[in-house]
Amino acid sequence: MIVTIKDVAKKANVAPSTVSRVIANSPRISEKTKKRVREVMEELGYHPNFQARSLAAKSTQAIGVIMPNSAFHAFQNPFFPEVLRGISTSAHANKYGIYLSTGSTEDEIYNEVTSMVQGRRVDGVVLLYSRVNDKTMNFLQQSNFPFVVVGRPYENEERISFVDNDNIYSTKQVTKHLINLGHHNIAFVGGSLNFVVTIDRLNGYKLALEEANIPFNEKYMVHEEYIKENGREALHSLMSLPSPPTALVTQDDLIAYEMISYLEEIRIRVPEDISIVSFNNLMLSEHSKPPITSVDICIYQLGFEATNCLIEKIKMPNTLPKRITIPTKFIERKSCERKK
Amino acid sequence: MIVTIKDVAKKANVAPSTVSRVIANSPRISEKTKKRVREVMEELGYHPNFQARSLAAKSTQAIGVIMPNSAFHAFQNPFFPEVLRGISTSAHANKYGIYLSTGSTEDEIYNEVTSMVQGRRVDGVVLLYSRVNDKTMNFLQQSNFPFVVVGRPYENEERISFVDNDNIYSTKQVTKHLINLGHHNIAFVGGSLNFVVTIDRLNGYKLALEEANIPFNEKYMVHEEYIKENGREALHSLMSLPSPPTALVTQDDLIAYEMISYLEEIRIRVPEDISIVSFNNLMLSEHSKPPITSVDICIYQLGFEATNCLIEKIKMPNTLPKRITIPTKFIERKSCERKK
């Protein structure tokens, strides 16, 4: 019932190997033969079997995409579909399929990745996050399997290909923007220090403070874990500090959005009473009240470039690791104001 | 370099077939042998090769997930990651992997699906949308390949397994809610009639009007295509009608959200001047101003049940088609008010 290369071969009066070469469009086969074989393939409704091809050719034509566990990027965060859109554009242009791994704990992710890699389900992997001491990343590196990271690796930066924004620089700029508006009490909201992106942004934030001779205040750091549990509470205690912040740098528009709604509850107005800058430039930031000033990190590009880079690496395993930096765009809207 | 079943067999002093049976945990192998073989597998770092297994066993242990083209569900819509979370929970519990198809046009989707199915990349497919006369769905049905639809099929309902909400009923309820608040001029915003979900919701909306003896007004229908192009324009002309609506039923919280922001621009207040009910109950509806009254369609459940159903079908191909209806929850917030 299933049409194989043999059926095509028989009908076209050639050897199976010839059919195989026609599929691969080998230049060693005459156009005449190609034409005949292709006609028969059409006629018989032949479709190559991926498993068989993979097994024989030792290539799966699929890439694995590893999502961070849901605890991190809340699953309702549009970052994910957007980065995936970039990934799939590149993958399809190169005729690769996408195999998705969505473990919900670190261990689950690790197991999925090892089985994916060692079971040869994919030819390469794009890791959609970078965390401190991540055993999944270590595994990929040690097994010398083609992979690329969206984000900056915590260790061995020079030996791993990755695609990232310059998070230190852009957070520094954003913080400076607030400082230039006269703010001194600036809080940093929403990062788990397990993720390199948080570390980088925090460092950018600190650098800006330093340059302006503003001392760094531990109390002005609100951790993501805490927000997830009880964002309202987290914000309220931040605003009850003896000298509450007059500006916020938040890691993500979704968090900024949530914060704005809690601030409103306690009659603190944005931007009149407190300014906010954020990251990601999601669609909602434009329609939010007030519209959120945000750093566009070009999510689509991150995914697209990462995949291009991975596929290049799959095709030429000896390519040297490289770092691709995607520029950010500062989108000024209405959530910041000069300090009164 | 790659450890195969043969290496394990040799080292454990058994036949490759025995190793294979140990992997499958066949009851016909003695515990003693299993133990020894497993030890050797561990020692050698053996991992079964998926392609080889698939080829021999004619099962891939992967399901294909077909996204709607991006034009429809805007890619920033959290519907997608949420449904995927449900899918992956079920898939992983059953030890299936997820193969993602994300074509950007109907034809691309169709090609990806045919190649996925005929090339045996997956054992079954979950289709994340249902449109009128969809050739992808027709193909799946005709090729008698296991698949399940999230949404209601346009044709052959009795022959296709699908998981859906009762969209007619829930839209009727929601519209009635507005009618009970005294609204007569109710607009329906944001659906392409190519999608069955829109057809159903529109019918629910019409049913409610009918029961209340309110004539249906074509002018009160705003099409999705139009919104995508220029949502602001679309809304403005709706509100410039001789008798503008005093209430809106929108297809999606994201659209509702956008509409609220345009309404504000022209000084129309929600809910004082116009009431809005919407669907999906995204996270943002809670923090929106005003918080949006929305129908929770249980996106996660839709994905989860669909995948369970598909896997059941893969395992027992003769299971009869079934329809699973996921109940909706009406979440009342602050976007509706009694007509003045």
Added chain:
DNA sequence: CTGAAAGCGCTTACAG
């Protein structure tokens, strides 16, 4: 330019 043959790493009747 084309073919015969071996092999990719598994599974699964069949036989004992």
Added chain:
DNA sequence: CTGAAAGCGCTTACAG
């Protein structure tokens, strides 16, 4: 309870 053998549907040196 275990093994020998055939086969899944391809690719790819090798030979001509």
